Structure formats: C-alpha cells, structure tokens
Amino acid sequence: MLNPKTSSDNTSITxxxxxxxNVGKSVIFNQLTGGNQIIGNWPGKTVEIQxxxxxxxxxxxxxxxxxxxxxLSTYSEEEIVTREFIINEKPDIVIVVVDASxxxxxxxxxxxxxxxGARTVVALNQYDMLERDGxxxxxxxLEEYLGVSVIKTIATKNIGLKELFERALNEVKNxxxxxxxxxxxxxxxxxxxxxxxxxxxNFPASTRFIAIKLLEHDTEFEKLIKxxxxxxxxDKLASExxxxxxxxxxxxxxxxxxxxxxxITSDVLKKKKKKVVDFSNWIDDILxxxxxxxxxxxxxxxFMFFVVFKFGSFLxxxxxxxxxxxxxxxxxxxxxxxxxxxxxxxxxxGIVAAFGIVxxxxxxxxxxxxxxxxxxxxxxxxxxxDAFMHKLGIHGKAFIPLIESFGCNVPAIMGTRVLERRRxxxxxxxxxxxxxxxxxxxxxxxxxxxxLGPIYAVLIYALDFVFIFVVGLLLNRYIKGxxxxxxxxxxxxxxxxxxxxxxxxxxxxxxxxxxxxxIIVVSNAIMEILILLNLLPYLEMLVKPFAxxxxxxxxxxxxxxxxxxxxxxxxxxxxxxxxxxxxxxILTPKQIFVYGxxxxxxxxxxxxIAMLKxxxxxKTATLITLFEFVLSMLLGGLLxxxxxxx
Amino acid sequence: MKRLTLADVEANKKVKxxxxxxxxxxxxxxxxIIRLQEMGVLRGxxxxxxxxxxxxxxxIKVKGTNLAIGRGIASKVIVEExx
Numbered sequence: 001m002l003n004p005k006t007s008s009d010n011t012s013i014t015x016x017x018x019x020x021x022n023v024g025k026s027v028i029f030n031q032l033t034g035g036n037q038i039i040g041n042w043p044g045k046t047v048e049i050q051x052x053x054x055x056x057x058x059x060x061x062x063x064x065x066x067x068x069x070x071x072l073s074t075y076s077e078e079e080i081v082t083r084e085f086i087i088n089e090k091p092d093i094v095i096v097v098v099d100a101s102x103x104x105x106x107x108x109x110x111x112x113x114x115x116x117g118a119r120t121v122v123a124l125n126q127y128d129m130l131e132r133d134g135x136x137x138x139x140x141x142l143e144e145y146l147g148v149s150v151i152k153t154i155a156t157k158n159i160g161l162k163e164l165f166e167r168a169l170n171e172v173k174n175x176x177x178x179x180x181x182x183x184x185x186x187x188x189x190x191x192x193x194x195x196x197x198x199x200x201x202n203f204p205a206s207t208r209f210i211a212i213k214l215l216e217h218d219t220e221f222e223k224l225i226k227x228x229x230x231x232x233x234x235d236k237l238a239s240e241x242x243x244x245x246x247x248x249x250x251x252x253x254x255x256x257x258x259x260x261x262x263x264i265t266s267d268v269l270k271k272k273k274k275k276v277v278d279f280s281n282w283i284d285d286i287l288x289x290x291x292x293x294x295x296x297x298x299x300x301x302x303f304m305f306f307v308v309f310k311f312g313s314f315l316x317x318x319x320x321x322x323x324x325x326x327x328x329x330x331x332x333x334x335x336x337x338x339x340x341x342x343x344x345x346x347x348x349x350g351i352v353a354a355f356g357i358v359x360x361x362x363x364x365x366x367x368x369x370x371x372x373x374x375x376x377x378x379x380x381x382x383x384x385x386d387a388f389m390h391k392l393g394i395h396g397k398a399f400i401p402l403i404e405s406f407g408c409n410v411p412a413i414m415g416t417r418v419l420e421r422r423r424x425x426x427x428x429x430x431x432x433x434x435x436x437x438x439x440x441x442x443x444x445x446x447x448x449x450x451x452l453g454p455i456y457a458v459l460i461y462a463l464d465f466v467f468i469f470v471v472g473l474l475l476n477r478y479i480k481g482x483x484x485x486x487x488x489x490x491x492x493x494x495x496x497x498x499x500x501x502x503x504x505x506x507x508x509x510x511x512x513x514x515x516x517x518x519i520i521v522v523s524n525a526i527m528e529i530l531i532l533l534n535l536l537p538y539l540e541m542l543v544k545p546f547a548x549x550x551x552x553x554x555x556x557x558x559x560x561x562x563x564x565x566x567x568x569x570x571x572x573x574x575x576x577x578x579x580x581x582x583x584x585x586i587l588t589p590k591q592i593f594v595y596g597x598x599x600x601x602x603x604x605x606x607x608x609i610a611m612l613k614x615x616x617x618x619k620t621a622t623l624i625t626l627f628e629f630v631l632s633m634l635l636g637g638l639l640x641x642x643x644x645x646x
Numbered sequence: 647m648k649r650l651t652l653a654d655v656e657a658n659k660k661v662k663x664x665x666x667x668x669x670x671x672x673x674x675x676x677x678x679i680i681r682l683q684e685m686g687v688l689r690g691x692x693x694x695x696x697x698x699x700x701x702x703x704x705x706i707k708v709k710g711t712n713l714a715i716g717r718g719i720a721s722k723v724i725v726e727e728x729x
Binding site for chain 1: 680709
C-alpha cells in the first residue's frame with residue numbers, strides 16, 4: 001500500500017466526500033453529480049466506491065463518495081479503504097460531511113481527516129435538524145478552530161450545496177498548508193519527538209499523521225517503518241503516556257480527539273430556543289417495544305411479501321405474455337428449425353427468465369427494502385433482532401442480508417459486507433442461501449400451495465426457518481472465532497428521499513443484473529444443449545440413487561438438477577418433461593411436499609455459488625455447496641421416511 | 647460485590663462510565679471496547695440510558711447521539727448511577 005500517485009493534471013480535479021454514516025453524504029453526492037455515476041470495487045477489498053463525473057468551465061471534476069465511517073482505524077475494511085484513498089489517490093480536496101445535529105461525534109472523525117493533512121472543506125449538513133433541536137452553530141468560530149472553510153447545508157432541500165461546491169473548487173486553486181488539530185501538551189510533545197525521528201522518511205501522508213498512527217500501534221503503518229529503533233522509540237513514548245494517563249495508548253489518543261471536539265463543540269454550539277419534540281424517540285417507544293415492535297416487524301415483512309407477490313406475479317405474467325407475442329413471428333423466421341428452437345429456448349428464454357420471472361419480484365422487493373432503509377427502520381430491525389441473532393453468534397445487523405435474501409441470494413451475499421468480520425460474513429452467507437428467494441417462493445406457491453393447500457406452503461416455510469436456525473447454531477459452534485457484539489448508531493427517522501431510495505435499489509439490483517443475469521443466460525443455453533444432444537436419459541440414470549433417497553420419480557428428480565441453474569426451473573422443467581401442469585397427476589401429495597421442501601434448501605443456484613466464490617474464494621464456495629447438498633439429502637431422505645411412516 | 651454495568655441500568659437513568667471490564671487473560675483492550683470508545687463512550691463520560699428492555703441491546707445517548715449497544719458489550723462497561 002501507500003504508493004503515492006502522480007499528481008493530477010490541472011484540467012481535472014478529484015473531490016472526495018467523507019463522513020460518518022447517516023449524515024446525508026449520498027444526497028450531496030447525488031446533487032453534485034446528477035445521474036452520471038459509476039459504482040466500482042476498491043481493489044482487493046470488499047468495499048464499494050462510487051464515482052461521478054461532471055464538467056465545469058472546461059474542468060473535468062471527479063467526485064468520489066467514500067464509505068460512511070466513524071474513525072480512521074483498522075476496525076473495518078471501509079475505514080482502511082477510506083484512508084488509503086485519501087492518502088494514495090490524493091484527492092484535490094476532501095469535503096467532510098458533518099451532521100450538524102451531532103457535531104460532537106462528527107468532529108471526532110473530521111479531526112482525523114485533518115490529521116492526514118489533506119485539503120479539507122466542511123459541509124455542516126442537516127442544519128435544519130440542528131435548528132429543530134433548538135441549537136445554532138457559530139460558523140465563523142468553527143472555521144477559526146478548524147482553519148478550514150465551513151458551509152451550512154441542507155442537502156435534502158438543496159440548500160448551500162452550490163456554495164459548498166464553489167468554495168471547494170476555489171480552495172483547490174489556492175495554496176494549502178495543513179491544518180493540524182492540536183492535542184494535549186504531553187501527547188503533543190511526544191508526537192513531535194516521533195515526527196523528528198521520522199524526518200528522513202518520505203510519506204504520502206503528513207509525517208504527523210504517521211507519527212500519531214504509529215503511537216496508536218496501527219499495524220498497517222508499522223509495516224512502513226524499516227528502522228527498528230523508531231518503533232522502540234515509539235514504544236517508549238507510548239508507555240510514558242500510558243503511565244501519565246493511566247489508560248492504554250489507543251484510548252489516550254481517542255480521549256485527546258474527543259477532548260478537543262468537546263472544547264470546540266461547547267464553544268460554537270449555542271442553545272437558541274426550545275427543542276421541537278423529536279418524534280423518533282416517541283415512535284421507538286412503540287416500534288422497539290419487545291412485544292409490539294416484533295409484531296410490527298412481522299406485519300411489515302408480511303406486507304412486503306404480499307405486495308411483492310401480488311405485484312410481482314402480475315408483472316411477471318405481463319412480461320411473459322409480451323414475449324409470447326414475439327414467439328410466433330420469431331418461429332416463422334426463415335431459419336433452420338433446430339437453430340430457431342435453440343435460439344428461443346436456449347437464449348431468449350434465459351433472458352425472459354431473468355427479466356420476466358425473477359426481476360418482477362426482486363425489483364419491488366428491493367424498492368420497499370430501500371424505503372425502509374432510508375427511513376431509518378432497518379437500524380430498528382437490527383436492534384430488535386440482535387438478541388435472537390446472538391444465539392447464532394452474530395449480531396442484529398446480520399438480519400438485514402437475511403431479509404435481502406428473500407428477494408435474491410446474490411445481492412444478499414454482497415449485503416453481508418455490512419458485517420465487520422469474515423467469520424460472521426460466512427455464517428450469514430450460508431444462512432442467506434437457505435432463505436427462500438423469490439424464485440423458490442414461486443415454486444412453493446406454484447406447487448405446494450396450489451396442489452396441497454396454502455397451509456402446507458406455510459409449513460414448508462416454517463420447516464425452513466427452523467432448519468436455518470439449527471444450521472446457524474451449528475455454524476456458530478463449529479466455525480472458529482469469537483462472536484462480535486452490536487455497536488450501531490441509531491439514526492433518527494426521516495422522510496425518505498426518492499432518489500436515495502432509487503439508488504439503494506439500484507445498488508442491490510446491480511448485482512442481479514451484472515452478475516446473476518449473464519450466469520442465468522449462459523446456464524440456460526447449456527441446459528438447452530443438453531436437451532438437444534439428447535443427454536437427458538443418461539442424467540436420469542445418474543440421479544436414480546438420489547431419487548430413491550428422496551422417494552421421488554427419477555424424471556422429477558432430474559428437474560432438480562436444472563433447479564441448480566435457477567430454482568424456478570424445477571417447476572418449469574417438471575411441466576416440460578411431463579407435458580402437464582397438473583402436477584397432482586404425476587406426484588403424490590407426499591412427493592409434492594418433499595419436492596417443495598428439498599427445492600428450498602438443496603443447493604445454492606449457480607449465480608449464488610459464483611457470488612460465494614467471488615466474495616470468499618473457490619474453496620469456501622465449494623465447501624458451502626457440498627455441505628448444503630449433503631445436509632439437504634439427509635433431511636430430504638429423513639422427511640421421506642417420516643412421511644412414509646405416517 | 648457485583649459492580650453495576652451499563653446492561654443493568656434502567657431506562658431514563660443517567661450514569662457515569664467508571665471502567666471497562668477486560669475479558670480474562672486479556673492484556674490488550676479488545677477491539678470492541680476501542681470501537682465503543684471511538685463512538686464516544688469514554689471513562690468519565692455521562693451517559694443517558696434511553697432504552698433497556700432487559701432483552702436485546704441497550705440504547706444510550708452519548709455526546710448528543712443515540713447508540714445501540716449489544717447486551718454483551720454493555721455488560722463490559724462499569725458505571726455508577728448519578729442524580
């Protein structure tokens with residue numbers, strides 16, 4: 001790491017947006033860049049960075065939205081990425097977005113950005129919230145303390161952003177000397193000594209920042225120091241400070257930053273009038289109540305499924321009928337018959353499946369989920385489910401990818417990135433693949449609910465949830481590592497901003513479009529080739545032992561192989577092979593039940609496996625797949641025997 | 647005598663942070679305590695407990711913002727009731 005980039009030429013400017021989570025950074029990013037954005041991955045890290053490009057007076061401006069974080073330590077990959085970006089990519093200016101209504105804690109982060117020595121301007125955002133709390137901030141005084149420009153903004157109403165942007169562009173033209181925050185005397189003295197010892201090094205960040213990071217025992221920066229004696233000097237200085245303050249050195253530095261933040265806050269923050277009643281706390285008395293809150297959560301989730309399935313099946317049928325209209329003219333094209341069948345069933349059908357069968361369900365689902373997220377409710381879900389999730393050795397934030405999974409497992413595995421550690425991410429990803437995605441729900445509705453009755457569909461869901469819980473208990477027990485706890489900011493409820501919701505929806509859907517769709521289309525074509533080459537009878541032979549265990553006809557079992565490509569293919573292939581949609585005539589009620597349950601759990605689909613591979617490597621992805629296959633064969637076999645006995 | 651921890655404090659009570667319990671055999675402060683401190687829970691701070699339903703996380707108000715803290719971590723924060 002830490003290779004200084006050659007400085008940018010003068011016709012292009014890079015602006016980086018940094019700040020805590022929930023400060024309105026995304027809104028500012030959107031207002032500044034309009035629609036021209038791309039989302040990319042930071043090399044080697046599971047962190048997404050968004051960029052937007054605009055042009056102003058012939059200058060190309062690149063705006064980078066850094067992840068929302070609370071500190072520049074090494075607690076999460078997001079923190080490491082943020083500081084690596086500021087240090088290595090050397091943005092021309094960093095706009096630190098600060099929540100004016102939470103100035104104290106936001107200053108803690110801002111001071112660390114100033115330590116790096118990057119040119120900085122501050123957006124004092126959500127200023128209306130601060131006023132509603134009955135406060136005002138003396139901006140001139142704050143500028144004096146910080147040494148950088150501070151602009152009041154209300155991003156959601158597009159207030160102050162023009163000025164912020166112009167000020168930022170203006171500052172870029174002027175020379176800049178770093179504005180370092182000054183800490184307590186004992187700490188300052190020792191930072192100076194360490195800085196002096198580092199004089200001969202040439203760092204991409206300020207020497208002062210490196211000195212502080214070394215004092216903090218930051219392992220990433222220790223790697224840069226070849227000279228052992230400097231680290232020994234650091235140890236001596238750190239233990240002197242620990243002696244004086246009676247705290248660990250990491251804690252001392254945190255205290256120093258907060259002490260300065262406290263001094264600044266108490267001087268610039270003025271009580272103006274009485275606080276307007278904050279409804280958040282009042283709403284939370286109800287929504288976080290252990291009984292009512294849970295009931296409400298259940299209602300919200302049920303409502304989401306109801307809306308999504310009503311709307312989704314309508315949309316799905318509609319898109320399906322549109323494609324059916326196209327089939328006739330296509331089939332009358334002057335092409336060889338076999339090629340036409342292959343093109344339609346192998347290529348177009350795959351595209352129809354992605355856009356006509358899966359998308360109609362997951363798009364509205366993620367829209368609603370993003371609405372909940374932007375309103376602040378997802379944090380409440382994490383709060384409510386935390387105690388329960390702890391039984392599985394993970395914390396409340398892990399519940400959110402599990403909800404995402406009901407739409408599609410592929411973005412859900414991406415969504416596990418909200419968790420700090422790999423162990424937790426793997427556990428939650430495994431559980432996520434067992435959550436019935438929209439495709440599997442289609443199967444359960446179309447088969448079990450339609451031919452056995454809705455109550456049996458509910459029973460399958462219930463069995464699946466019990467199964468997920470037991471698997472979670474086992475994973476927690478056998479995957480090494482200590483459980484982590486929840487430390488989460490509780491954002492206030494707020495009126496959702498439409499394009500923030502749309503963007504969140506897009507981020508979730510993007511993985512489906514760019515990652516899952518090509519895999520769906522290709523695997524569909526492979527399936528069609530298998531059929532055209534007449535290889536099915538051989539495959540049917542291969543699945544016979546599994547058919548025996550599950551008590552299913554071999555031909556029906558064969559459809560499960562196709563289900564590994566896309567889960568809803570099980571049902572479609574069942575209809576294709578048996579040339580009927582009256583599944584009661586080909587499977588006994590018991591077989592329908594086993595088939596439905598097995599479809600839910602037996603293996604992640606290829607797109608999900610590919611995502612597991614991308615996030616965790618081939619070995620982990622293979623292990624997870626094998627584990628789930630073996631487990632589901634055992635359970636499916638067991639269910640078969642149990643049903644046979646009764 | 648069992649010391650009062652943040653996990654034991656009823657809602658709407660104010661407490662002062664006295665210390666952090668280190669897990670057995672730990673000489674270094676565990677990372678979650680550092681994170682808690684970075685989020686603004688430091689020795690000597692006055693914290694208001696906003697919500698504590700005896701199951702699930704504790705919600706506190708510290709430095710003007712609300713934080714949810716898992717029960718396990720909250721039980722590592724030794725506090726003293728004030729006022």
